[in-house]
Amino acid sequence: MSAAAGDTIFAQASGTGRAGVSVIRVSGPDAFAICANHIDVLPKAGQFKLRYFQADGQNIDHLLVLTFRSPNSFTGEDVVELHCHGSPAVVKAILAVLTRYPQARPAEPGEFTRRALENNKLDLAQVEGLSDLINAETEAQRMQAVRIFSGQLGILVESWRQNLLRAAALIEVTIDFADEDVPVDVSPEVSALMAQVMKGLSTEIAGSYVAERVRNGFEVAIIGAPNAGKSTLLNTISGRDVAITSEVAGTTRDVIEVRMDVNGLPVTLLDTAGIRDSADEIEKVGVQRAIERAQQADLRVFLKSTLDEEPPFALSQDDISLLGKGDLHVAQDSTISGKSGDGVDRLLAQIAEILSARAANVGTATHLRHRHAMEAACEALDQARSVLDQNPASAEIAAEYLRYAIRKLDSLIGRVDVEMVLGEIFSQFCLGK
Amino acid sequence: MKHHDFDVIVIGGGHAGAEAAHTAARAGAKTALVTLSLDNIGVMSCNPAIGGLGKGHLVREIDALGGVMGIAADRSGIQFRLLNRRKGPAVQGPRTQSDRKLYRAAMADLLGKTPNLAIIAGEVADFIAKDDNVSGVVLADGSEIRAKAVVLTTGTFLRGVIHIGDTRMAGGRMGDKPSVKLAERIDTFNLPLGRLKTGTPPRLDGRTINWESLETQPADDDPVMFSFLSHKPFVRQIACGITHTNEKTHAIIRDNLSRSAMYGGHIEGIGPRYCPSIEDKIVRFADKSSHQVFLEPEGLDDHTIYPNGISTSLPADVQQDYVRSMDGLENVSILQPGYAIEYDFVDPRALGPDLQVKAVKNLYFAGQINGTTGYEEAAAQGYVAGINAARCAMGQDAVIFSRRDSYIGVMIDDLVTRGVSEPYRMFTSRAEFRLSLRADNADQRLTPLGIALGTVGEARKHAFDTKMDQITACYAQLNTCQLTPSEGKKHGLNMNQDGQRRTAVELLAFPDIEFTDLEQIWPQLADHDLQVKQQINREAQYAAYIARQERDVLALKRDEAQTIPKDMNFMEIEGLSTELRQKLTKVQPRDLGQAGRIDGMTPAALTLILTKLRQYQRKSA
Numbered sequence A: 001m002s003a004a005a006g007d008t009i010f011a012q013a014s015g016t017g018r019a020g021v022s023v024i025r026v027s028g029p030d031a032f033a034i035c036a037n038h039i040d041v042l043p044k045a046g047q048f049k050l051r052y053f054q055a056d057g058q059n060i061d062h063l064l065v066l067t068f069r070s071p072n073s074f075t076g077e078d079v080v081e082l083h084c085h086g087s088p089a090v091v092k093a094i095l096a097v098l099t100r101y102p103q104a105r106p107a108e109p110g111e112f113t114r115r116a117l118e119n120n121k122l123d124l125a126q127v128e129g130l131s132d133l134i135n136a137e138t139e140a141q142r143m144q145a146v147r148i149f150s151g152q153l154g155i156l157v158e159s160w161r162q163n164l165l166r167a168a169a170l171i172e173v174t175i176d177f178a179d180e181d182v183p184v185d186v187s188p189e190v191s192a193l194m195a196q197v198m199k200g201l202s203t204e205i206a207g208s209y210v211a212e213r214v215r216n217g218f219e220v221a222i223i224g225a226p227n228a229g230k231s232t233l234l235n236t237i238s239g240r241d242v243a244i245t246s247e248v249a250g251t252t253r254d255v256i257e258v259r260m261d262v263n264g265l266p267v268t269l270l271d272t273a274g275i276r277d278s279a280d281e282i283e284k285v286g287v288q289r290a291i292e293r294a295q296q297a298d299l300r301v302f303l304k305s306t307l308d309e310e311p312p313f314a315l316s317q318d319d320i321s322l323l324g325k326g327d328l329h330v331a332q333d334s335t336i337s338g339k340s341g342d343g344v345d346r347l348l349a350q351i352a353e354i355l356s357a358r359a360a361n362v363g364t365a366t367h368l369r370h371r372h373a374m375e376a377a378c379e380a381l382d383q384a385r386s387v388l389d390q391n392p393a394s395a396e397i398a399a400e401y402l403r404y405a406i407r408k409l410d411s412l413i414g415r416v417d418v419e420m421v422l423g424e425i426f427s428q429f430c431l432g433k
Numbered sequence B: 001m002k003h004h005d006f007d008v009i010v011i012g013g014g015h016a017g018a019e020a021a022h023t024a025a026r027a028g029a030k031t032a033l034v035t036l037s038l039d040n041i042g043v044m045s046c047n048p049a050i051g052g053l054g055k056g057h058l059v060r061e062i063d064a065l066g067g068v069m070g071i072a073a074d075r076s077g078i079q080f081r082l083l084n085r086r087k088g089p090a091v092q093g094p095r096t097q098s099d100r101k102l103y104r105a106a107m108a109d110l111l112g113k114t115p116n117l118a119i120i121a122g123e124v125a126d127f128i129a130k131d132d133n134v135s136g137v138v139l140a141d142g143s144e145i146r147a148k149a150v151v152l153t154t155g156t157f158l159r160g161v162i163h164i165g166d167t168r169m170a171g172g173r174m175g176d177k178p179s180v181k182l183a184e185r186i187d188t189f190n191l192p193l194g195r196l197k198t199g200t201p202p203r204l205d206g207r208t209i210n211w212e213s214l215e216t217q218p219a220d221d222d223p224v225m226f227s228f229l230s231h232k233p234f235v236r237q238i239a240c241g242i243t244h245t246n247e248k249t250h251a252i253i254r255d256n257l258s259r260s261a262m263y264g265g266h267i268e269g270i271g272p273r274y275c276p277s278i279e280d281k282i283v284r285f286a287d288k289s290s291h292q293v294f295l296e297p298e299g300l301d302d303h304t305i306y307p308n309g310i311s312t313s314l315p316a317d318v319q320q321d322y323v324r325s326m327d328g329l330e331n332v333s334i335l336q337p338g339y340a341i342e343y344d345f346v347d348p349r350a351l352g353p354d355l356q357v358k359a360v361k362n363l364y365f366a367g368q369i370n371g372t373t374g375y376e377e378a379a380a381q382g383y384v385a386g387i388n389a390a391r392c393a394m395g396q397d398a399v400i401f402s403r404r405d406s407y408i409g410v411m412i413d414d415l416v417t418r419g420v421s422e423p424y425r426m427f428t429s430r431a432e433f434r435l436s437l438r439a440d441n442a443d444q445r446l447t448p449l450g451i452a453l454g455t456v457g458e459a460r461k462h463a464f465d466t467k468m469d470q471i472t473a474c475y476a477q478l479n480t481c482q483l484t485p486s487e488g489k490k491h492g493l494n495m496n497q498d499g500q501r502r503t504a505v506e507l508l509a510f511p512d513i514e515f516t517d518l519e520q521i522w523p524q525l526a527d528h529d530l531q532v533k534q535q536i537n538r539e540a541q542y543a544a545y546i547a548r549q550e551r552d553v554l555a556l557k558r559d560e561a562q563t564i565p566k567d568m569n570f571m572e573i574e575g576l577s578t579e580l581r582q583k584l585t586k587v588q589p590r591d592l593g594q595a596g597r598i599d600g601m602t603p604a605a606l607t608l609i610l611t612k613l614r615q616y617q618r619k620s621a
C-alpha cells in the first residue's frame, strides 16, 4: 500500500480528456532507461528536445521531451516528462507502451506528490496546500468505493473477495496447521476458486477497455476515396471549420480529429486522408497512416463515391457504409451529404445507437491503474495455479503468488489481511490439538 | 548520585523472564532475576513441547541471537519432528516434545552459569516509582531492590482465576498463588487492561493407559535441532500415542455442557480460536464425530501423560467420564484435572517497539502479560525486552526488530500496532516476507546483530564465522562452474534450450536440479560440507522470489526511515477520520511504516501524515 521505492511510476500529469498538450510523467530509477528505448537520444538532464516517441517500429507521436536527474526534479527522482499532443488516443498509446515494463507501473493517485514529500521536494507553502488536495482525493476514492461496492458489480467483487479469501485460507491451513487434522491436498479446490476469479477478472478487464472509451471518448473514423466528401461531412457535423476541405483530391493528408458529444457519449471523429493508390511518397505515408488509424478506431463510416465501390479494407459488422455527396444523388436512406446536411442526423443517431450498446458493457475499472492491477492479479493467479498443478508441495510459493494477487486487488476488493485469512481458517476447520 | 543495586531487574522466571534476564546480563548489564521460587525457572505451564510452525522459527531466531531457549529445548528434547518436512524450507518448523524436568534443569543450569546475573527468590509486590519513572521493586517482605530498568514478565499471574466446572479459585497457574498486590500496583499506572483465558487438559497416569491398543507417532529418523550449536539429540527419543474422541465422548460432553466453566457463563475472558477446549470443538464443529488426541509423555522417567487436544473446564468427574470413553483410556486415572485460567493482560499498544511501556519510564513488559500465548512467543519478547532494558540502563539506543528481518519483528510489530483480540500466537502466514525469514537462515539474519549487541558468545561467533566462510567459498566455486543448455542436456539436466550460459548457482534455481546433480558434472563440488550444500540449495530455490520482494523490502525500509516524533499530535490532523485519529493516538506509531499497518489506514491518509511530518520538521528546524 505504501509507495514502493524501487518502482518507476508513470501517469498523465495533466488532466484527462482532450487538451492542446498532455503531459506524461515517468518517475523512478528506470525512467531514463525505459524512455530511451522509445526516444532516440534523450535530451541531457535539465534540457528539452523535440523527439519522436516510437514503439514497434512506428512513430506514436512527435513530442517535447524533458529530463530531470535526481534530486533535481519534482519528485526528487529521475524524471522524464513527455509533452505530447493532447489526443486521448496518443496518451493512451504511450501509457500502454510504458505498461509493458515490469519495473514500471501506473502511479497511484497522489503518488508523485507522496514521493516529492518523501524526498523533501516541496516547500512549506506547497505542503500546506496539499491537505485540501488529499481530502478531495480521499473523497473521490470513497465515491469510487461506493460505486464499486453497490449494484451488480458489488456482488461480483464480493464473490472474488470470498473466493480469494477461501483459497488463501485453504493454502495457509495446510502450511500452518500441517500437524493437525486438516485436508492434505487442497490444490483442486484452490485451483477452481482461482479459476473463477480469473474468469471474472478477464471479463472485467475486457470491459475496462470499453470503460476507458466512455471516459476518454470513442473513435469514429470516416473513410473513403479522396474527394468522397469526408471533410465536408466532418465540418458540418462539428459546425467548425477544422478539416481543410478543398476540391483538390488528397488535401487531408494527416488524420484530423474532432471531439464532440453524441447523445452524451464522448466521440472523436477522425477525418482520414483519402484512401487511394498514390505515387506521391508523402501522400503514400499519409494513406498508410489513415488506414491504420481507421482500423484501430471503434467504428468506421465508409463514404462511397459510387454505389458499388468496395471498401479499402474489410469492414467490421457494425461499420456504416453510405453513399457520400448525397446532394448529387437522389436522397435515400443510404445517402448522406455534408453540403446539404441531409442524412447527418440519421448518421449521428445510428452512431449513438451502436456506441451506446457498447457502452452498456462498461466495466467499472475505468482507470488504467485498475486494469493494470487486474491484469497483474490475473497473471499471478495463473502462476499460482500452475505451481499448484505442477508441484503441490510448493504451497508456500503458490501462497506467495496468491498474496501478491490479493494485494494488487486491494483497491477493488478491499484489504484482505492475515487476520481475515486466519478467521476463515478457524471458522472452517477444527484446529487445536 | 542515585544508588542502583542493579542495572536491570527482571520479574518472573518463566520463559519470557529467563530469556530477558539472560539477555540483559549477556549484554553487559548487572541483572537480577526475581521470581516466586527458584524451582519455577523454566516451568512449562501447559504442553511439554517447544517449537512448531512459526514458533520453531522464533526459537531459531532466539538461538541465533545467543538466547537460551533453543539450547534448553535440545537438551531436553525427547521427540524431535520437523513439521512440513515435505514442503519448502521456508515453511518447515522444528518441534520437539520436552522432558519437563530436563528442560527446567537445563534452564536453571544455563542461567546459573550466566555472568552478571543474580537469581533471587521472592514475590515482587510493588514498584519503586516516582512520577511515572520506575527505579526498582519492593518485595513482599518489604525489602527494596533498585535498578535502572525493570522488566515485568509475570505471565498469567495478574489476577489469575482458575476454573474447574463451577469451582473457581485465585491462582497464577495450578499450585501457584496469583500476584494480587502487583496487579493492584499496576492499576495505578492506568494502563489499558483486558481479560483473556486459556486452558489445559487433565494429566493422565501413563501406567493406567492400555498402550498396546493405540497407534503411535515416532520421532524423526534424522532429527533437526533448534540450536545452531547442537548436532544431535542429547537424550533418548520416544514415541507418542494417538487416540480419538468418539460419539460417546461427545455425548458425555454435550450432556454436561452447562457444567463447564466456559459454557456455564463463568468466564468472560476471550480464549484462542486455534486452541479450543474440547467443549468448543464439540459445539462449534458438531458434525465432526471424532477428534485426534495425542498422548504425550511429560518426561523419560515420568509417568505423567499430557493428552494434547482435550483442554477443558468441565468438572473433574465429567473429565474422568469422557476421558475414559476413549480407546486405550478405559481405566485411566487422572493425576490432575484440566482447568481454564483467566488473567489480566495489558493492551500491547501501550508499549513501544522496544517493549517499553510508553507512559512509564524504564519499565518493560514481556510475555503472556502482553496478550500472547506460548513459550516461544514469550521467550522472543523476553529477548527484546531484556536487550532494550539493558541498553536503556547503560544509556544506549533501543534496538528495534523489523518485519523485514525476523519473526520477532513481525510479532512485536503486530502486538504494538494492531493490539490483540485473542491470545496471540505466531503463524508463518503472519510474515509477509516468509520466503526469506526461514528457520534455516535465522543465524545469517540475526547472529551478526547478536554479536554487535554482545549477546552472542565466542563459541557461537566462531561457529557462525566458519559457516559463513564455507558458504562464501562454496558460492565462489559454484560461480566458476558454468554450462550452456546444450551441455546441460548432455548431462541429463532438464533446462530451457535458450542458449544462455548459466552458473551452477543459477542452475540450482531450477526446481528439479539438486546439488547432487551438480556434483555429477563438477566432482570438485562434492568436497563441501553437507550443511553448506543444503543451505545453498535452499537459498537458490527462493532466490528469484526473494529478488522480486526486494522492492517491497526497500519500500518498507524507506517508510521505516520516516520516523514520527513521539509527541506528534494526531488529533490535530484535519482530513483524517476521527476513527483513524483515535487509532493513531493509541498506537503513536514510531514511523510511517508502522502507521501504514494500522487497521483502516489509506494511502491518502498516509500522505497526509507525511505532510504533517514535513511541516513539523520544517517548523522545528
Ligand SMILES: Cc1cc2nc3c(=O)[nH]c(=O)nc-3n(C[C@H](O)[C@H](O)[C@H](O)COP(=O)(O)OP(=O)(O)OC[C@H]3O[C@@H](n4cnc5c(N)ncnc54)[C@H](O)[C@@H]3O)c2cc1C
Binding pocket: B011, B012, B013, B014, B015, B016, B017, B034, B035, B036, B037, B040, B041, B043, B044, B045, B046, B047, B122, B123, B124, B125, B153, B154, B155, B156, B157, B172, B173, B178, B179, B182, B198, B199, B200, B275, B339, B340, B341, B366, B367, B368, B369, B372, B373, B374, B375, B378
Ligand atoms: C493453564 C494454562 C494453559 C496454557 N495453554 C497453552 C497452550 O495450550 N498453548 C500455548 O502455546 N500456551 C499455553 N499456555 C501459555 C504458556 O504457558 C505461556 O504463554 C508461557 O508460559 C508464558 O510465559 P511467560 O514467561 O510470559 O509467563 P510464565 O511462564 O507464566 O511465567 C511467569 C513467571 O512469573 C513469576 N511470577 C509471577 N508473579 C510474580 C511476582 N509477583 N514476583 C515474582 N515472580 C512472579 C512466576 O513464578 C512465573 O515463574 C498456557 C498457560 C497456562 C497457565
